[in-house]
Amino acid sequence: xxxxxxxxxxxxxxxxxxxxxxxxxxxxxxxxxxxxxxxxxxxxxxxxxxxxxxxxxxxxxxxxxxxxxxxxxxxxxxxxxxxxxxxxxxxxxxxxxxxxxxxxxxxxxxxxxxxxxxxxxxxxxxxxxxxxxxxxxxxxxxxxxxxxxxxxxxxxxxxxxxxxxxxxxxxxxxxxxxxxxxxxxxxxxxxxxxxxxxxxxxxxxxxxxxxxxxxxxxxxxxxxxxxxxxxxxxxxxxxxxxxxxxxxxxxxxxxxxxxxxxxxxxxxxxxxxxxxxxxxxxxxxxxxxxxxxxxxxxxxxxxxxxxxxxxxxxxxxxxxxxxxxxxxxxxxxxxxxxxxxxxxxxxxxxxxxxxxxxxxxxxxxxxxxxxxxxxxxxxxxxxxxxxxxxxxxxxxxxxxxxxxxxxxxxxxxxxxxxxxxxxxxxxxxxxxxxxxxxxxxxxxxxxxxxxxxxxxxxxxxxxxxxxxxxxxxxxxxxxxxxxxxxxxxxxxxxxxxxxxxxxxxxxxxxxxxxxxxxxxxxxxxxxxxxxxxxxxxxxxxxxxxxx
Amino acid sequence: xxxxxxxxxxxxxxxxxxxxxxxxxxxxxxxxxxxxxxxxxxxxxxxxxxxxxxxxxxxxxxxxxxxxxxxxxxxxxxxxxxxxxxxxxxxxxxxxxxxxxxxxxxxxxxxxxxxxxxxxxxxxxxxxxxxxxxxxxxxxxxxxxxxxxxxxxxxxxxxxxxxxxxxxxxxxxxxxxxxxxxxxxxxxxxxxxxxxxxxxxxxxxxxxxxxxxxxxxxx
Numbered sequence: 156x157x158x159x160x161x162x163x164x165x166x167x168x169x170x171x172x173x174x175x176x177x178x179x180x181x182x183x184x185x186x187x188x189x190x191x192x193x194x195x196x197x198x199x200x201x202x203x204x205x206x207x208x209x210x211x212x213x214x215x216x217x218x219x220x221x222x223x224x225x226x227x228x229x230x231x232x233x234x235x236x237x238x239x240x241x242x243x244x245x246x247x248x249x250x251x252x253x254x255x256x257x258x259x260x261x262x263x264x265x266x267x268x269x270x271x272x273x274x275x276x277x278x279x280x281x282x283x284x285x286x287x288x289x290x291x292x293x294x295x296x297x298x299x300x301x302x303x304x305x306x307x308x309x310x311x312x313x314x315x316x317x318x319x320x321x322x323x324x325x326x327x328x329x330x331x332x333x334x335x336x337x338x339x340x341x342x343x344x345x346x347x348x349x350x351x352x353x354x355x356x357x358x359x360x361x362x363x364x365x366x367x368x369x370x371x372x373x374x375x376x377x378x379x380x381x382x383x384x385x386x387x388x389x390x391x392x393x394x395x396x397x398x399x400x401x402x403x404x405x406x407x408x409x410x411x412x413x414x415x416x417x418x419x420x421x422x423x424x425x426x427x428x429x430x431x432x433x434x435x436x437x438x439x440x441x442x443x444x445x446x447x448x449x450x451x452x453x454x455x456x457x458x459x460x461x462x463x464x465x466x467x468x469x470x471x472x473x474x475x476x477x478x479x480x481x482x483x484x485x486x487x488x489x490x491x492x493x494x495x496x497x498x499x500x501x502x503x504x505x506x507x508x509x510x511x512x513x514x515x516x517x518x519x520x521x522x523x524x525x526x527x528x529x530x531x532x533x534x535x536x537x538x539x540x541x542x543x544x545x546x547x548x549x550x551x552x553x554x555x556x557x558x559x560x561x562x563x564x565x566x567x568x569x570x571x572x573x574x575x576x577x578x579x580x581x582x583x584x585x586x587x588x589x590x591x592x593x594x595x596x597x598x599x600x601x602x603x604x605x606x607x608x609x610x611x612x613x614x615x616x617x618x619x620x621x622x623x624x625x626x627x628x629x630x631x632x633x634x635x636x637x638x639x640x641x642x643x644x645x646x647x648x649x650x651x652x653x654x655x656x657x658x659x660x661x662x663x664x665x666x667x668x669x670x671x672x673x674x675x676x677x678x679x680x681x682x683x684x685x686x687x688x689x690x691x692x693x694x695x696x697x698x699x700x701x702x
Numbered sequence: 703x704x705x706x707x708x709x710x711x712x713x714x715x716x717x718x719x720x721x722x723x724x725x726x727x728x729x730x731x732x733x734x735x736x737x738x739x740x741x742x743x744x745x746x747x748x749x750x751x752x753x754x755x756x757x758x759x760x761x762x763x764x765x766x767x768x769x770x771x772x773x774x775x776x777x778x779x780x781x782x783x784x785x786x787x788x789x790x791x792x793x794x795x796x797x798x799x800x801x802x803x804x805x806x807x808x809x810x811x812x813x814x815x816x817x818x819x820x821x822x823x824x825x826x827x828x829x830x831x832x833x834x835x836x837x838x839x840x841x842x843x844x845x846x847x848x849x850x851x852x853x854x855x856x857x858x859x860x861x862x863x864x865x866x867x868x869x870x871x872x873x874x875x876x877x878x879x880x881x882x883x884x885x886x887x888x889x890x891x892x893x894x895x896x897x898x899x900x901x902x903x904x905x906x907x908x909x910x911x912x913x914x915x916x917x918x919x920x921x
Binding site for chain 2: 224225228297298299303305306309310393394399400433434435436438439440441442464465466469472473476477480481483484487488490491492494495497498499500501502503504512515516519520523524526527529530531532533534535536538539540603604605607608609610611612613614688689690
C-alpha cells in the first residue's frame with residue numbers, strides 16, 4: 156500500500172467515461188452509489204419526518220387540531236411506508252454497506268456493480284411512485300403501512316400505487332442483498348478469512364440473506380393484493396371466500412424479518428465504533444458475529460407474534476411466543492459484549508460514540524419492551540396500542556436511526572475528506588437524544604393505560620401524554636434538521652482532512668486514502684490480523700505491510 | 703398500574719410487573735455500567751487500555767440467566783393465555799357485531815343494545831364477528847383484546863368482579879372513524895341486569911350503578 160509513486164485521484168474527483176452529473180448518475184463505483192443513496196435517502200427521510208411531525212401536531216389536543224381524519228389516516232400511512240421502505244430498510248446497507256463493505260473486506264467494488272446502480276434506480280422509482288400517490292385523484296393510501304385486508308381492498312384511495320411502489324422497492328433490496336452475499340463470498344482480500352472480517356460485515360452479510368430470502372414473499376403478497384383489488388380473486392377477502400389471516404401471515408413472514416434487516420446493520424456499526432473509541436479489542440468477537448447469524452435465523456421464525464390477538468391456534472401461539480422469547484437472547488448477548496468492550500478501555504467520547512451509547516440505551520428499552528410483548532397475556536393487552544408504537548420507534552429510530560447517525564458521524568471524514576464541527580455535532584446530539592426520549596417514552600405509559608394506535612382522536616385522560624410527546628417532537632425535529640444542515644454544509648465547506656486514519660481505527664477503510672481513490676486500493680492488501688487488535692493502544696492494522 | 707377489573711387483569715398485571723422489574727433491572731445495569739465505564743476508563747484517567755478478548759464463563763452466564771428469565775416470562779403469559787382461551791360452557795353468551803364504526807350487542811333472548819351490559823361476577827362469553835372489515839374488541843380495564851373478522855367467528859370471555867362502566871375501543875385500524883368506535887361495557891348487579899334484560903325496557907336504569915360510580919369517584 157505504498158502509493159507515493161502513484162497519482163491516484165479520489166473517487167470524488169475521478170473522471171471516467173462520463174463527466175459532471177452523469178459521472179454520478181451512471182457511475183458503477185460503489186462509493187458514488189453509496190453517496191447517491193445517501194442523498195436520496197435524506198430527502199425521503201425529510202419527507203417522512205415532516206409527516207411524523209404533522210401526526211404529533213394533530214395529536215396535541217383531542218378533536219381536530221390541524222387536519223381532518225382522512226388526511227390524518229393518509230399521513231400516518233405515508234409516514235410508515237416512507238420510513239420503513241425508503242429509510243429504515245435500505246438505510247445502512249444501501250449507504251454505508253455500499254460505500255464500506257467492499258473496502259472493509261479489501262475489494263475494489265461489489266461483485267455486480269451494474270446491478271448495484273440498477274438497485275438505486277429502482278429505489279428512486281419506487282420512492283417517487285409512493286410520493287406520486289399523494290398528488291393523484293383518490294388520494295394517498297389510508298390503510299396503514301400493513302395494508303391489512305379487507306380494508307385495503309375496500310378503500311377507494313390509491314392503494315395499488317403504494318403496493319406497486321413497495322413491490323419495486325423490494326427488488327432494489329433484493330439486488331443489494333444479492334450483491335453483498337456474492338461480494339463477501341467471492342471478493343474478500345487474501346488472508347481475510349471469515350473470522351477476520353469486521354463485525355459490520357457479519358451484520359451486512361446476515362442482513363443480505365434475509366433480504367434475498369424474505370423479500371420475494373412480500374413482493375408476491377403485495378402483487379396478490381393488487382390482483383384482489385382488480386380481479387376479485389378471493390384469496391384474502393373473506394367476502395369472496397378468502398382468508399384475511401393468510402394475508403397477515405404472508406405479510407409478516409417478510410415484515411418481521413424486515414425488522415432485523417433494519418436493526419442488524421446498525422448493530423454492525425455499533426460493533427465497529429465501540430472498539431475504535433475505547434482503543435481496545437472488541438469483547439467476544441465470535442459471540443457478536445454468531446449472534447448476528449442467530450438473529451437472522453430465529454428472527455425469520457417469529458413473524459406471527461404480530462398476530463397474537465388474531466385468534467390463531469394455541470399451538471401457533473405457543474411456538475411463536477416461545478421463539479420470540481428466544482430471539483431476545485442473541486440481542487442481549489450483543490448488548491452485554493458491547494458494554495464489556497468499554498471495560499478497561501481508554502475511552503475517547505467523540506460524537507459517533509455518543510450516538511452509539513444512546514443506541515445501546517434505547518435499543519435496550521426497545522428490546523426489553525419487545526420481550527414484554529412476546530409474553531402472550533401482556534401482548535393481548537398492549538397489542539395495537541401506543542405501547543407498540545413506542546416499542547418499535549425505540550428499536551427502529553432509537554436503534555437503527557441512531558446507528559445511522561453514528562455511522563454518518565464516524566465515516567463522514569472518510570467519505571467526504573472533510574470534518575464537521577465537533578462541538579456543534581455534540582450539542583446537536585443532546586437535542587436529538589432528549590427530543591427522542593421525550594417524544595416516545597410517554598407512549599409506553601399511555602399504551603399500557605389503553606390508548607389504541609392509529610387514532611385520530613382520543614379520550615381526554617390521555618392528553619397529558621400526547622402533549623409531552625408532541626413537545627418532544629419540537630425538540631427532536633429541529634435538532635435533526637440542524638444535523639442535516641451542518642452535515643451538508645461541512646461536506647462541502649468543512650476543514651479538509653487528508654490523514655488516512657482519522658479516529659485511529661484498525662479496519663481497512665482507515666488504511667486507505669481520505670477520501671478513497673477510485674478503486675479503493677492500488678494493490679489488494681493481504682490481511683494478517685483479526686480486526687480490532689489493539690495492543691497497548693498501538694495500532695495493529697489488518698495489513699501485513701503496515702506493520 | 704393495577705386498575706384492571708376482570709378475572710384476568712390481576713394475573714396480567716402481575717406478569718407485567720414481573721417483566722417490568724426484570725427489564726428495569728437490566729436497563730439500569732447496562733446504563734449504569736456504560737456511564738460508569740465512560741467516566742472511569744476515560745482516556746485521560748486511563749491512558750492505556752487493557753485488551754480482554756473474551757471470557758467464556760461470563761458469556762455463558764449472561765446467556766443462561768436471561769434465557770431462564772425469558773422462559774419464566776413466557777410461561778406466565780402462556781398460563782394466562784390458556785385460561786383466556788378456555789371459555790366456560792355455561793357462560794352467559796352475548797353476540798357482538800362490529801361494523802364501521804360501531805358495536806352491536808345481542809343478548810340470548812334477542813334484545814339488542816349498542817352499549818354492552820353485563821352482570822357482575824358472572825362468566826360472560828362474547829361471540830365476535832364483523833360485517834365489513836377487521837376490527838378488534840378491546841377493553842383496556844379487562845386487559846382483553848380480540849380481533850374481529852368478517853365471515854369468521856371469534857370467541858372470548860371474562861368475569862368482572864367490579865361494578866362500573868369501562869371503555870370498549872376498536873384496536874384494529876378500520877378506516878375513517880376508527881378512533882370514534884368507542885363504547886362502554888357496563889357491569890351491573892346481577893339482579894338488576896336480569897330484571898332489565900328480561901323486561902321491555904330498551905335501556906336499564908342504572909340507579910345502583912350511578913351510586914357505585916359516585917362512591918368510586920369519591921374514593
